[in-house]
Amino acid sequence: MRHVIALDVGGTGMKAALAGPGGELLHQARRATGRERGPEAVVAGILDFAAELRAYGADRFGEPAGAAGVAVPGIVDAERGVAVYAANLGWRDVPLRTLLGERLGSIPVALGHDVRTGGLAEGRIGAGxxxxxxxxxxxxxxxxxxxxxxxxxxxxxxxxxxxxxxxxxxxxxxxxxxxxxxxxxxxxxxxxxxxxxxxxxxxxxxxxxxxxxxxxxxxxxxxxxxxxxxxxxxxxxxxxxxxxxxxxxxxxxxxxxxxxxxxxxxxxxxxxxxxxxxxxxxxxxxLGDTAGCLGAGLMAWDLLDTAAATATAATAPPASPAATAATPPEVTT
Structure with a gap:
């Protein structure tokens, strides 16, 4: 069954899920963020948690996750996939998208701000x-x-x-x-x-x-x-x-x-x-405290949908010259 990894990283705890094509949460898990051990340990914990979810999904659903979405607090550069700064986690300029992609077998990874990610879920499938x-x-x-x-x-x-x-x-x-x-x-x-x-x-x-x-x-x-x-x-x-x-x-x-x-x-x-x-x-x-996970899952599915649309456009046959040629203007005398 096709699914994606969704992670919502908070100051004290992490919520995670495997999300199906309709945004449904097929499996959920939680664990402590471990910020008292320092930012490097927090990053390592995120990578380990994601890897465990990937292994669980491959075993349970017969195939690994197709993408991952991660919501984190603080300042986030979603375009570059970098967690720029989070006071409550003590990190700066962490290239989470790259790190997760490498750990998860080069699948596409979306990184988002925790509140915007929760808002995405509330807007699409929640109160909005x-x-x-x-x-x-x-x-x-x-x-x-x-x-x-x-x-x-x-x-x-x-x-x-x-x-x-x-x-x-x-x-x-x-x-x-x-x-x-x-x-x-x-x-x-x-x-x-x-x-x-x-x-x-x-x-x-x-x-x-x-x-x-x-x-x-x-x-x-x-x-x-x-x-x-x-x-x-x-x-x-x-x-x-x-x-x-x-x-x-x-x-x-x-x-x-x-x-x-x-x-x-x-x-x-x-x-x-x-x-x-x-x-x-x-x-x-x-959506309560599941909004972050649900939003992270939606971000991951958006990546796959965009990739599929791009692939379809790339393989579409080119239009024939006759179909694309401009009609010459009518000349009257």
Missing amino acids: QGADRFLFVPLGTGIAGAIGIDGRVEAGAHGFAGEIGHIVVRPGGTPCPCGQRGCLERFASASAVSQAWAEACGDPGADAADCAKAVESGDARALAVWRDAVDALADGLVTALTLLDPRVLIIGGGLAEAGETLFSPLRDAVRRRVTFQKLPEIVPAA
Whole structure:
């Protein structure tokens, strides 16, 4: 059975799968990233994991994987297949596409940014399915975005498209590691809400999920923290939808697990802020933590589809001279 390898590399764990032609996950596996052992060990672990998946697929399905897709965090040069930088993994300029291709028997390999890869899956087979324009925004440790256009995700001229978390929503506000002050992710990410709630309730171990529960119980301190986060998020999202005009706005990540505790006030806050803009449908992500793997699989199948189309075009017989000759203009006297 034809299949591809899909890998989603995170800061603490790796999720992997063998994906069938319809994007279905035929086999899934997980293991620790092992970042505490250093970046070289992380890369070695990725290569070993991929090789094990290839061997499993060949044994289980009677043939090796035809391609591989890999999603990684940080700065990614997808065109060159290089993982440029990831602070949480400690690597710089890792030629992952080349390394994986060599380890996996020279099969084609696609490398993508983790959020854009997850957005690709949400757009094609998840919450954005059928929408010609979507914006996927996961609210996790930070905030990023994937800009979906006609079934693909826009990376931008330099690979930085979609960095909505660094829209300044509170000028002069909390410093951000990016060098700016008042960035969206300093106020509306799951980690920002966790920090704000821990300070408000006096419990250093409290997190965003605890804050959401306190909001549901009517705690005034939690309501204030939640309102500040929702207002900041709405400000950032309205800036994004003004620029991008998405048909669907997909919210994912840990904070979205609060369900309507988040979505009800967020929809109201966005609605109050729009003037001439068209209000998009605001929906929760549908694929959960499998989005990265599913997207990596889709990237791999895209490589095979492109290769097949190129091969077909190359072997097509040339058009006959009679068919391609231009019709001479009619001359009248």
